[in-house]
Amino acid sequence: MTAERQEVRTRRVFYIPGYDPIHPRRYRELYRKEGAAQAEISGYDLSLAPKTTSGPYGWQATGHMDGTEVTAEIEVLVWSDIVRTSMSSSIPATYAQLVRTAWTYTASGALRRLMLLRKGPVIAALYPVGMLLLQALVALLAALLIWSGLSRAVFGALGWLGLGTTGTLWTILDLVLLIPGLAAAVWLLRWFKAKDGKLFAYYLMHDYAYSARLKGANPPELEARMAEFTDIIADALLAPCDEVLVVGHSSGAHLAVSILADLIRQGRVPANGPALSFLSLGQVVPMVSFLPEAHRLRADLRYLSARDELTWVDVTAPGDGCAFALCDPVAVSGVAPKDKRWPLVFSAAFTQTLSEARWKELRWKFFRLHFQYLCAFDRVRDYVYFRITTGPLTLGTRYADRKPSNSRIDIPVSKYTTVAA
Numbered sequence: 001m002t003a004e005r006q007e008v009r010t011r012r013v014f015y016i017p018g019y020d021p022i023h024p025r026r027y028r029e030l031y032r033k034e035g036a037a038q039a040e041i042s043g044y045d046l047s048l049a050p051k052t053t054s055g056p057y058g059w060q061a062t063g064h065m066d067g068t069e070v071t072a073e074i075e076v077l078v079w080s081d082i083v084r085t086s087m088s089s090s091i092p093a094t095y096a097q098l099v100r101t102a103w104t105y106t107a108s109g110a111l112r113r114l115m116l117l118r119k120g121p122v123i124a125a126l127y128p129v130g131m132l133l134l135q136a137l138v139a140l141l142a143a144l145l146i147w148s149g150l151s152r153a154v155f156g157a158l159g160w161l162g163l164g165t166t167g168t169l170w171t172i173l174d175l176v177l178l179i180p181g182l183a184a185a186v187w188l189l190r191w192f193k194a195k196d197g198k199l200f201a202y203y204l205m206h207d208y209a210y211s212a213r214l215k216g217a218n219p220p221e222l223e224a225r226m227a228e229f230t231d232i233i234a235d236a237l238l239a240p241c242d243e244v245l246v247v248g249h250s251s252g253a254h255l256a257v258s259i260l261a262d263l264i265r266q267g268r269v270p271a272n273g274p275a276l277s278f279l280s281l282g283q284v285v286p287m288v289s290f291l292p293e294a295h296r297l298r299a300d301l302r303y304l305s306a307r308d309e310l311t312w313v314d315v316t317a318p319g320d321g322c323a324f325a326l327c328d329p330v331a332v333s334g335v336a337p338k339d340k341r342w343p344l345v346f347s348a349a350f351t352q353t354l355s356e357a358r359w360k361e362l363r364w365k366f367f368r369l370h371f372q373y374l375c376a377f378d379r380v381r382d383y384v385y386f387r388i389t390t391g392p393l394t395l396g397t398r399y400a401d402r403k404p405s406n407s408r409i410d411i412p413v414s415k416y417t418t419v420a421a
Helices: 025-042 080-086 091-107 110-114 119-160 168-176 178-194 201-212 220-238 252-265 295-304 356-362 366-370 385-390
Strands: 010-016 045-050 058-065 068-076 243-249 275-281 311-316 344-347
Touching: 010 220, 010 252, 010 385, 025 045, 025 058, 025 068, 025 385, 058 385, 068 385, 080 201, 080 220, 091 110, 091 119, 091 178, 091 201, 110 119, 119 178, 119 201, 220 243, 220 252, 243 252, 243 385, 252 275, 252 295
Parallel strands: 010 068, 010 243, 243 275, 275 311, 311 344
Antiparallel strands: 045 058, 058 068
């Protein structure tokens, strides 16, 4: 490509993370590390510097590709504080969440419908339920074994001494002997929770419970934060730049859908302003849109899919077991209008875009694969995150001739299709 064909010289990128309690510096470091790796593989230059704009946490990235230079101000729209607050539940409260969440998805019929799409994310949803129940079972067995052992030892000794082992006093003693077992069970449950950085049972349970708490409706604190994000993006559209790119990853994708729908409804996309682009990555939209009270999200999906103010590209991969790979989020939610334009759905095809050695290294690291969209590929095809964020083409131009993946699922599946007025 020559410099004369350059469309973008300056870009504003707004990254909306999924349900993640971690400080946004994690995303800067991921971008720095993986961007350098991709630059070496692809033979271009990519450098990072402190951001020059006010507002959310972020950084500046400059790409030298195809004889062009592009500067991107990348900002993270943070809602990790809301996530951390929602994860502050005690152990008993988490088990109560388990019961409520399981009931919400099964009684509504959403779980059965989700299983008609992709098994991977449904298994991921069932994993915390199974793991937490297993932890409870281990703790219970430990308590019973300790109690049984102590009871045999104590009552055996009393019998050997010729003392009776029946009556109210001995019943009370038997109950007292339960205490060490119960203490061990509590210790085990706390130990399991402390190890959740490797097990992810509590983390995933809180994630699914947050969406299910109001049966798909957004909690007030999240709606307020999304309104703030809408204002931030609206301001960027009035600033001098060539493209405003919104990236929604995982559950951040459905937040982005509603934010952008609000932005357009409010008439805040200038006709002669920067190109507005939306890239959804590893989306889990059906986990929310299939719930009975997700009227707002379904309405926003329907509305956004027919708008010409933006370009919407949805990228997933069957190798990502945490995403609804190649499931058109609008169509499967049953709200596709007749004039539907978006999203363009295609696969990042991990088994083809990662070398055999790299795929072998990553294929069982499910959470790492869920972030692969933001990382380097050593068998480059047409999806590269760093070309999208610091390359010379808008998202719309880059994928103007891209056909959707043939294996995508674009039929209505959701039981609930009502939308907000």
